[in-house]
Amino acid sequence: MLTYEGSVLPPKPTEQAAQLARVEGRLAEAILAWCTLHEHQQFRMAELTEAITAHLQAAPDSARRILGQLRKQGRVECECVNRAESLYRLGSVR
DSSP states (O other): OOOOOSOOSOOOOOHHHHHHHHHHHHHHHHHHHHHHHTTTOEEEHHHHHHHHHTTSOOOTTHHHHHHHHHHHTTSEEEEEEETTTTEEEEEEEO
C-alpha cells in the first residue's frame, strides 16, 4: 500500500512565478488599452502583436495568448473571423 506523508498545501510562489505574473499583468493592461482603442473593429493578430511589442518586451505569441485569457475572463469580446488570415473582430471591452 502506498502512503503519502507530505504536505498537501500548494507550493509557495517562486521568484519566477512572481515575475511571470507581473509581466502578464502589464501585457494584459496594454492589450486592454489597445482593444479599447479598436473596440468593434476588425484587426489582424500581427497588428496587435506589433503594437504591444513596440512598448513591452514579450514573446511573439504572448499577445494572442493573453488576449485569449482576457476573452475567457469575459473582459474582451473577440472572435476569429478568418483563421487562415489571422483576422479577428473585437466586440465590447470591459
